[in-house]
Amino acid sequence: METSVSPSPIVPGAWPLLGHVPRLAPDPLAFFHRLSDHGSVVRIRLGNRPAYVVTRPDLVRRLHLADQRLFDKGGPLIEKSRLFLGNGLATCPAADHARQRPLMQPAFHSTQLARYTGIMQECVAEVTGSWQPGQVIGLNEEMHRITAKVTSRTLISAVEARPAAAQMARALPEILRGLYWRMVIPGSLFPRIPLPVNRRFDRQMRLTRHVLDQVVSHYRATTTDYGDLLSMVITACEEEADPQQAIYDQVVTILMGGVETTAATLVWLLRLLDSHPHIRQRLMAEITGTLGGRPPGHSDLPHLPYTQQVITETVRLYPAGWIVSRSTTADVHWSEGHIPADSDVFYSPYALHRDPELFPDPEAFVPDRWSPEQVTPAQRQAFFGFGVGRRKCIGDVFGVTEATIAVAAIVGSWHLEHAGPVTDRPLIGTLLMAPPTRMRVQRAVHA
Structure with missing residues (x-):
């Protein structure tokens, strides 16, 4: 004291x-x-x-x-x-967190991440494989497609349950929009007003609960060990007072963290690369030099340090969790x-993250500030993109791995440039999101 x-x-x-x-x-x-x-x-x-x-x-x-x-x-x-x-890892009080985290940790162990990278690469290839040179894409929607596929398939690998997982991922934007308005408007009256935002929120909440209950019932009824995140969550929650509610709370927490936050980071990163061509060129040189045109895999991650610096700098400038x-x-x-x-x-x-004493020229996009030669202990300790301490995001390594795989695959094969008016003003909500962004895609030209 x-x-x-x-x-x-x-x-x-x-x-x-x-x-x-x-x-x-x-x-x-x-x-x-x-x-x-x-x-x-x-x-x-x-x-x-x-x-x-x-x-x-x-x-x-x-x-x-x-x-x-x-x-x-x-x-x-x-x-x-x-x-x-609900009472998932992101929102539960400390006493519950001390019990829940050790039970959930095996699902995010490094041995599991090695398995997930193949799924990540597959999902990125599915989305980008539909792109055509000269096509104008909605970047926000395309990155959401990637992260929704990745999270859905790592969470629920049973082929027969994949449509249900995709349904839950599609419900997230409307749920988060409704949550934000409940946060900024105090009192209990607003949720009862039959506004479109409230009706959509209630409808998507009911849908998510119904779909997840069906999937969990299917998993419990079968003897198949799918070895996915949901299987591990079900096992971790069996001793809870209300296992079904506990499973729901953890699954929707994983969905929000895995889909929305990583998608937001990817959108911001690709926008920044278009306005910083010298950084894009250096990034492409690392990716092509490491991969030689093949898809990225788990063993490539240690050989993509600049890629990970670009991701860290993007999260510094635009942390999805902008307020805690x-x-x-x-x-x-x-x-x-x-x-x-x-x-x-x-x-x-x-x-x-914009303290000029810790981060000189704080509004500038400078991935090199995270290089081993330049980064300082004070800067590392002032980075809160994934939290800190016991409540640090359990999926931080998962998210960075997913972003690294996606960036390596996209930048190694495609050149994206803005197609239309550009605004850098973030959209404030439950999370910090990029404004709607349209980009034209062309095949990457390697030097």
Whole structure:
């Protein structure tokens, strides 16, 4: 505990009744980015409810590591996310997480990832195999197709259940859109209003639950060991008080993490390559030099370091999880500011990744900042693209592996360039998404 404790400064500009919402709503990314000007731990108001924002990377690490017992999964973002994700790994409290994570970890062991890379390569080839030179594609939709196929097939390998897995993946965008509006509009009235966004949300939630229940029943009724993620999830959840609910919670968590976050990263990355041709050329040189025109495999991953630097830099600039919330379990006495028990606490990886003291020229796309020769320990510790500590994303290696396979396959064979107006303004929702992007595809020309 710190011996000298000062109150957390209040960010100016709050409105009566509405608090800082009128300043936050038009541009949440800019709002959270500016908060570091007011202190390391600052207080804002969301309506009449106070909330605290941590703006320094070292304090975020302290929150997750040294003082993790004082901060649990909670706050309005988590509470609303539980409408869809239930009590899965991404949203469960610490006590449940300590029990769940060891049970789920085998599904993401390195030996399993080696098996998954073949599926990843197959899915990328299926999607890009339909492209024709000169064709204009919807990049967001095509990357979603890739990650939905990968996640569906690694999660549910039974051929007869693949259509069900694809159905669940297609339901995700509408569910996430409905969740976002429930997060930003306080109170219990909004979900009851028969708006199109609410009707679509309710319909897709019912569909996802119905389809998954059918698939789980099929898996339990057969003696076949499919050796896929769902089989391992079913085994891990058998001792839970409500196994069916526990399975549902973990499966939809895997779906959201595996489909939406990786798709968003791939869209941003391919957009960035089009506006940075020198980086694209260097990336292609590594890919062609390593693969020689063949599809990427698991054994190639250690030989694609620049590819992985490009992915890391993309996630630094555009982390899918742009805002993170916690709830304090007791009074927090830091010299940088006091946070009372039962308070909502936020931090923004998007803002933290733009600290100019840690990341010079923070808005620039510079993959070399992650090279072994240039990256500093402070930069590594200020990167929160996949979380940190015990709550670090269980699928982080899966996601990076999938992105590496996809980038190597796409950039090694195709040249993508924007076909139409370009805007870099992200779409703010439950996750940070790229705006709709149309790109023309041509066969890659190798030097």
